Every structure is written in C-alpha cells, then in structure tokens.
Amino acid sequence: AQSVTQLDSQVPVFEEAPVELRCNYSSSVSVYLFWYVQYPNQGLQLLLKYLSGSTLVKGINGFEAEFNKSQTSFHLRKPSVHISDTAEHFCAGQAAGNKLTFGGGTRVLVKP
Amino acid sequence: GAGVSQSPSNKVTEKGKDVELRCDPISGHTALYWYRQSLGQGLEFLIYFQGNSAPDKSGLPSDRFSAERTGGSVSTLTIQRTQQEDSAVYLCASSSGTSWRDTQYFGPGTRLTVL
Numbered sequence: 001a002q003s004v005t006q007l008d009s010q011v012p013v014f015e016e017a018p019v020e021l022r023c024n025y026s027s028s029v030s031v032y033l034f035w036y037v038q039y040p041n042q043g044l045q046l047l048l049k050y051l052s053g054s055t056l057v058k059g060i061n062g063f064e065a066e067f068n069k070s071q072t073s074f075h076l077r078k079p080s081v082h083i084s085d086t087a088e089h090f091c092a093g094q095a096a097g098n099k100l101t102f103g104g105g106t107r108v109l110v111k112p
Numbered sequence: 113g114a115g116v117s118q119s120p121s122n123k124v125t126e127k128g129k130d131v132e133l134r135c136d137p138i139s140g141h142t143a144l145y146w147y148r149q150s151l152g153q154g155l156e157f158l159i160y161f162q163g164n165s166a167p168d169k170s171g172l173p174s175d176r177f178s179a180e181r182t183g184g185s186v187s188t189l190t191i192q193r194t195q196q197e198d199s200a201v202y203l204c205a206s207s208s209g210t211s212w213r214d215t216q217y218f219g220p221g222t223r224l225t226v227l
Contacts (some may be wrong), residue, residue, distance in 0.1 A: 032213040048215070099157050099168075
C-alpha cells in the first residue's frame with residue numbers, strides 16, 4: 001500500500017525567507033505526486049504535480065518541487081515567502097490504479 | 113467559471129440524527145470525489161463517482177455513510193444516525209478526466225459538528 005509522509009506538522013518562517021516542506025512517499029510502483037494548498041476556510045488548490053519527465057516541477061505562486069526517486073521524496077520549496085503563504089500544505093501521491101493518498105499536512109506560518 | 117460549491121457550509125446536528133451534504137461539481141466534470149478531513153485522521157478518501165460507472169465506495173467508513181450522484185452532476189452524501197466521531201470537514205472535488213492523476217478541484221467543504 002502506498003503512504004505519504006510529511007515530516008513537519010508546522011514550519012514557522014519569516015517573511016521573504018526561503019521555505020522547504022518535506023514529503024516522502026513509499027510505493028513499489030510508478031507514482032504520481034502532488035502538492036495542494038489549503039487557505040483558511042477554503043478547499044484545496046493544486047500547487048503543482050509530477051507525472052513524468054523533468055524531476056523539477058514548477059507550480060503556481062512561485063513554488064517548485066523536486067522528485068527524487070532514489071530518496072522517494074518530493075519536497076516543496078519557495079525561495080521567498082509572503083504573509084499570504086500562511087496556509088496548510090498537503091503532499092499527495094497516487095500509484096497507478098489506486099486512489100490519491102494524502103500526507104498529514106504541513107502548516108506554514110509566515111511571520112512578519 | 114464557477115468552481116465546486118458545497119452546502120451547507122456549516123452543519124450542527126445531534127447524535128443519532130441523519131444529515132445530507134450537497135456538492136455541485138464544476139459543469140462538465142465527469143469525476144466527483146468525497147473526502148473527509150478530521151483532526152485525528154487527516155484527509156481521507158470516501159467515495160468516487162466517474163461518469164455512469166458504479167461508484168468506488170471503498171473509502172466509506174461504515175454502512176451509515178452513503179452517497180449518490182443524480183444525472184451525473186449534483187451529489188449528496190448522507191450520514192445516518194450520526195456519531196460524534198463523524199464530526200469533520202467534508203470536502204468534495206471534481207475533475208474533467210478519467211484518471212486519479214487528473215487535477216481535482218475542491219469545494220470549500222461542509223463543517224459537520226455532531227453534539
């Protein structure tokens with residue numbers, strides 16, 4: 001069975017500083033990976049996804065993520081955060097033929 | 113265009129009562145998903161509708177939970193004899209494709225509180 005692990009439940013970061021959110025997955029088959037963001041009292045919004053091809057994926061709002069097969073990781077990064085990036089971020093994975101599995105979420109708390 | 117909408121946004125009910133949660137997907141989207149988001153369990157898949165195919169109900173936690181999708185559009189999630197552990201945010205999503213790797217568009221959710 002596939003699982004997705006987000007190693008940090010909360011990441012405090014100062015405005016304009018870089019941030020990295022860690023995500024590891026376990027799967028014995030090819031996997032598709034996603035990062036979603038959830039702003040307060042809103043639904044989830046797709047930031048980016050990896051299906052195949054280049055391992056560096058660029059998404060919306062200046063976020064990017066790198067797929068690392070050898071380390072089974074898909075960490076999300078942003079070089080300079082804004083107050084508006086304060087939100088819950090979810091990593092998700094899907095193994096062929098299976099459902100989307102979400103990690104536990106990482107709350108990014110941007111401080112002025 | 114309009115996104116996924118859900119109603120009500122908040123629902124408070126008493127233990128043992130039945131509740132119905134509604135989801136209006138994006139027009140033309142053939143796939144519709146229900147998830148549950150709770151403090152203890154995170155985001156869990158509940159049920160998946162794809163076109164006219166039989167729904168994938170494998171995520172429903174008990175037989176008190178059921179869902180239907182009428183006319184390939186609006187969906188209703190019904191919870192019978194609610195329990196306190198049913199308290200959660202119920203999220204609906206839709207997508208235009210036929211694969212789980214197609215982008216899912218989420219609604220704002222319905223927050224259910226069972227007293």
